[in-house]
Amino acid sequence: MSAVAHHAPLDARGPLRTVVLVAMNLVGFAAFLWPFALPALTGDRRADGPLVLIVLVGSLGALLFMELGRGGLGAKAVALLGVLGAAVVALRLPGFVAGFSALFIPVLVGGNAFGPSFGFLLGAVGMFASGLFVGGLGPWLPFQMVAVGWVGAGAGLLPRGPNTSWRVRIGALAAYGFVAGYAYGGVMNLWSWPFVASGSAIGWERTGSTGENLRRYAAYYAATSFVWDTFRAFGNAALVVVLGRPLLGALDRAARKMHLELDAAPAAPAASAEPLPAGD
Amino acid sequence: MTDALRYAGVTYSYPDAPSPALVEVDATIEHGAFALAIGPTGAGKSTLLRAANGLVPHFSGGAFAGHVVADGRDTREHAPRDLADVVAFVPQDAAASFVVDRVEDELAYGMENLGVDPRHMRRRVEEVLDLLDIAHLRDRSVRRISGGERQRVAIAAALAAGPRILVLDEPTSQLDPQGAEHVMAALQRLVHDHGITVLLAEHRLERVAGWVDVALGVDAGRVATGTPAEVIRTLAAGPPVARLGRLVGWEPVPLTVRDARARARAHGGAPGGDGDGHSRDSGDVLLAARGISARYGDTEVLHAVDLEIHQGEVLAVMGRNGAGKTTLLRVLAGVHDPARGAVATATGTPPRAGFDVALCPQEPERVLYGDTVEGEVRATLRARGATDAASPWLAALGIVPLASRHPRDVSAGQRLLVATAAVAATGAPVVLLDEPTRGLDPDTKDRLVRFLRAHAADGGAAVIATHDVELAAAAATRVVMLAGGEVIADGDPATVLGDSHVFAPQMTRVFGPGWLTPEQVAEAWA
Amino acid sequence: MNVAITPHAGPVTAPAADATRRTTWHPGAWILWSSFAGLCAFVTTDPVYLLLLWAVAWFVYTTHRVSEPTAASFRLFLIAGVVTLVLRTTLVVFGTIDLSSTAYAALEGLRLATILVVFGTFNAVTDPFGIVRLAPRRFHEPALAAALALSISPRMVSAVQRVREAQRLRGIRVAPLRSVPALAVPVLETGMEEALTLAESMDARGHGRGMRTRYRPQPWTAATILVVGSAATAFAMFLWASAAGWAELHPPTAPLGWPEAHPALLAAIALLAVPGFLRPGTASGHAERR
16 A cells, blocks of 8 residues: 555564564574583483474574564565575585685675665575575575574674764674674584584583583584684685675665665655755 | 546656756656657656656655556555556566566566466466467576567566556667567557557667657656657657758658658659768778687587778677677687687787777676776776876766766766776777667767767777667778678678668668768758 | 456467476475485484485486486585595594494484485475475565575676676776676676666566465375375384384494394385376376466
8 A cells, every 4th residue: 555565664673573583583592502501301312313403493493484474575675685695696606616605795795784684584585595596405404594694684783874984884894704704604513513423522412511512512613614614704804895895885875776764664655745845 | 538647747856866857747648559758868768657657756765746647546646566457667677677487477476466366367378478479488487588588578577467558668778670679569569459558768769750659758857748750859869860850951850761761752862972981991900800710609600700900990790689799799809719710919919808909898887886987997097007097088988077976877878988988998999899779879879979980080990799770870981791600791881781671771771872871961962 | 457458369268288387296295205304314324224215315316306407416415425424434533443433423424414315306306496486475575585586696697707708808807806896896786776677677566565376376286295195104104113112223333233124114215215106297296277
């Protein structure tokens, strides 16, 4: 009906929704960190495996269900997600070869330009689509979607907007990209660690203390993805420094041209009823 | 019966715009009419079209006064999606407007949004496939069909939901003559056989001017309606025959070759003497291609091509789509390795891209990345370590007033000029332009032709790959025709274009070989 | 609904059979099949079962692969599986190195590799757009965004190549760290302009209007139900064996012993091969129109 829904701002939230969203995100976070927090389960370790996996995937699924199922995005947001998502897909391909993939860059700049909600969606949709395209679908997908979604959401919470100086904006984004490079790798490695390395000396020990598991994980991480993640962290920071300003400039312009309202509360219909003031 | 489209007192400004895009527009288009919006670029044609289905103001924001009523619905009260079953909108870039991969699914998308019953959808999809003559494309990916086919799919997708009003923004600007022909024929059928109301914005009026019922002349936001002849005359727009009519004072101006022939007979036949094909003596060879055979993927696209490019030449390379024009340019520029044969500069070495030869691509946007127009030129100068100022290059293309504008904020034709300036700033003696016809309004065309002539006169050479006959007629000193990868004609424009049926400019069709431009004819009659 | 446009050629009849179209199965069937097969691999480290699963996965792949770029991913997954197996085995260096611990590590690695291979089949037999089309109404917009990302990405990749060449032709060489903006900015800016055109076109065609219907929804056929049912049964048997212990799912490694091959579980794995015997587009797998 109205022009209001048309310009549905991406970040409008009611208070209840915010509470539920935060709670779901915490559950999601727990799903990643479960090896440190979960008390020892009884019975044969290996039989629990599928159940644990199903619970983890399920909880992340619920989070995704909530964020992706909110509706009311509108054509503009969907089109932007499509184009920026295409960039994620295109950038993920060479990543398989080189180890470092620039796919975080569209997510970082997209999140910073258009807000945390958009950033989360971009990360999730981008990983889903690139999984489809490069043929990377598997039980790890919900984890990837949420993890990259968080990277995008975080970028949206950094300094942004016309009143921020470029130095601050790029500096913050570059630092964030650096940290996110490690955090993503660390966390993605973590959820699968008990399934992959169990039984080895650096595997998850269900009867161990949190401290012991942390030490074991540190060793596992160093042996597996640390080098990868270092490349990613430095790569992200470098690309943000080199490309951040022109890319963010392009996205800001696009938002203006599309007349995209993202942070405002639902506005009055865009068609103003007053005739143009004389002499304008 | 109500009118199809009615604009009443429409005044509109884009957000943050210094001046209004539309001023007090009053216009009425009846059901079943074929309406044409004409005017210089930036005059407001696109805005006018987008007001028909509510994109202006709902999508674009801004300040809107007046009313637009489409088939009884006021766009103030209806968002574009509520008008989807009343007005079909087809943007210029059809490829970018597609949502899914298969043609058939694309046609169904609009109806899915409207909640149409699936059985009904099936029927409508079949109908619209036949209507636009694209039934053989139903299973194809939208990415792998030709430009003309894409445009027709976009039209079909917009019409599938049943609207009776079709609004198109420059549908043929990115198409070659074949594609344009198919699209225009389809539009004609829709209007004449099926009673669809069509509102079209176009620059290339040669084909369509004869079919149009009502023209809307758009100039600086103001719209004047009338017959095509009236509007074309007032706006100084139109096909070459119309330009000739204005120059010579014919009233009303002719719109088609046929009209012009009749007038010419009344005027006393062809002007005396043969036209001067404005060919020149060849200067030194700047670039020589010998025995070039080139492949694109698995197909051989060029076969045993010999071509010499001389100082002082403006060479038009013409031919159908797929004839090998772009590949030839890329071989000449040194970025495509020929399977056989070689290209050499005057010194005998292969050409260095960006140094001996520079190329302005088909989509000028591909090179634009600066913040300002001047910045684009400076980027090229910086890359080659030159310390010259940017302004001479801007002046050569007539775009000095645009120096501090953002390159993507200017019109499509101006973007081409900016890209050409950026490419020319390499200082390369041989400048190539690949299909510089997108969004080419008459003003841009003039500036481009002036630049090409000046560049050639200064000791350089220019090569344009084009299927725009009128551009070739206006600019070229030599024409080469390619077909099936081979050179089938090479000579001065009067002869080569005069010999061809398909590639003859309008003046040749009216007056015979040797007559290329209206200015030429008018001068001979003076 | 406005009056239908009648084409100038006679009355329209819908084509008789769905011959050219949607001869693949409902993607949900494949998601469930591969999930169950993956879970079966998950609960055992018995190399007999695991290697048989490899064979089943390969069999289903050869009979159902879609001739798309994703079909090539099977080989990639196979390689990834082998690499995982090797890597997991080498993790043994962090503890005591002897035959038993190495065997243990190798079996763990084989299990992971098997899961990868199963998903390799999944990726090779599904059409990416089919999965997106599957999305329930609630997720229509994100699913559409994913579909768009898929369709637009090839255009973007070729745009990068073309921009690079175009910049070269004006004297700007784009190297990995030099002049990257000259490459990235035109691609992004053009992408943004295309996003604008796309959004306009979507709005103009009624996006976001309300109740959507689906053109040619993909039904669950007898074949797909059979596939899901047999896969679920297979997993149920493995789960039962794991919980109740009537079969040895983890061969002994300390000391090293022979793996078991329980006939009931062999039969379960055979059930997972059912898709290979059913053809999409046959009478049993034929997609009906409504």
